[in-house]
Amino acid sequence: MIVGDQKPIEEIMSYLEGYERILLAGCHGCVTVCSAGGQKEVDLLAGMIELGRRRRRQACNITKITLERQCDPEFLTDLLAKAKENDVILSMACGAGVQLVAEKAESLKVFPAINTNFIGAVQEKGLWTERCQACGDCKLSLTGGICPVTRCAKSLLNGPCGGSRNGFCEIDPATPCGWQLIIDRLEATGCMDQYEMILEPADWSKSRDGGPRKYLREDLK
């Protein structure tokens, strides 16, 4: 899933300065699963904004809505209808959702309420960790199912570097060394012979470096 977390309330309040009618939009997708921008977080953030405005003796009128998905025009109809009665949209979706809403919101400003951080998994309850950088050329078949691009702080395809210590990365003693994880998996699956295969330089044109990417399915058009 896409993992995000809410921006500091001061930053959010600064965006909303001068706007009275605020449309606060959550999303039932990834940001609900990672507890950053679902229905519950919409209610909590609305309360905080109202409190902040009361303290400053400023009026505000918040309309709350949580969409099935903000990253799909199919689900934007209700939001766009309500947009007409508001001065600003504050989106709690990921960056994709915020942008699609902005594209459709005509003259209305759209601000993000969360920082979109990474594509990750639930490590344990309340802890999400990054697993994929969407490089567009998946190498997991060669590295024991552990991604060196994401899990190694230097994205080394032929690691580890000299900074691996007791299974952890030198940049942070709480971050596992991605290459230690890869080596452990290669050993567990009886594939250590793969370790000495030199991985060639990546084709980053398939990643963001090649420009904004698209995925077209003619059969679904």
Place this chain on the structure above:
Amino acid sequence: MSLNKSNLQAKLESGKFAVTAEAGPPRGAKPEVMRAKAKILKGCVDACNVTDNQTSVVRMCSLAACKILRDEGLDAVMQMVCRDRNRIAAQSDILGAAALGISNLLCLSGDHQIFGDHPQAKNVFDLDSIQLLKIARQMRDEAKFAGGKDVDGRPDLFLGAAANPFADPFRVQVPRLAKKVAAGAQFIQTQCVFNLDKFIEFMKGVRDRGLHEKTFILAGITPIKSLPMAEYMATKVAGMDVPAALLERIKGVEKKKQKQEGIKIAVETIHKLKEIEGVRGIHIMAIEWEEVVPEIVQQANLQPKTA
């Protein structure tokens, strides 16, 4: 394959024991800083490494600092990290260096920028050190760029890489060296050796695979300047292995004499390293203490022929 051999390559291929040192470029545009370091090191080393923004702190670029050393009559080893340049910049710098007569190239991944003075920087890591080695070798041997186009005037290169016998996991350090040799590493400079037992075990693994016959291994030496420095290396620097007994030895010496004890340890270690089959030279990394190198070289009876 190279037509013009560097002093370092010629020395190693002649079978003689080589000595290299390391000089860090200044944090400013003063060429005289490099000239002063060159004057200290000239005559006692076969070549001098120039670090490439080590620990991710901005310094004069390795290429320019290498040129200054060369102008002072020293053979230079240009260190190149993958952190700050993509394959376009890396190949361009290799051509530039070769055009200036700098042919020793040490290919490194590079310290993560979080340790330096610009932790907000974007890192590149388009390549890793092994891929950089392969690309440099291809430019030299096949006159081809990584992208496949022809190199018009192939660079003379003597290619090196680092090895860290003290990094984790230990069991992949020899296989990792094998990968670097397969990628084109003609010489290896190791992390500083304080834990001799572990280094001996590493070298046994190296010999078991015959890697010592495929590459020249220079063992790393760092003279300890003080107890705090030794403690810092022991606890704060990943991939450094400073045994407790060594710390105790430094601790047992009064503060004023710790530098001398550090030099003594370095010399003793060099004598032991020279006895290990497959060790073909010493690489002295006297961090911001280059002036100690001549003393160590003399005391350890390393008498290299100079450029």
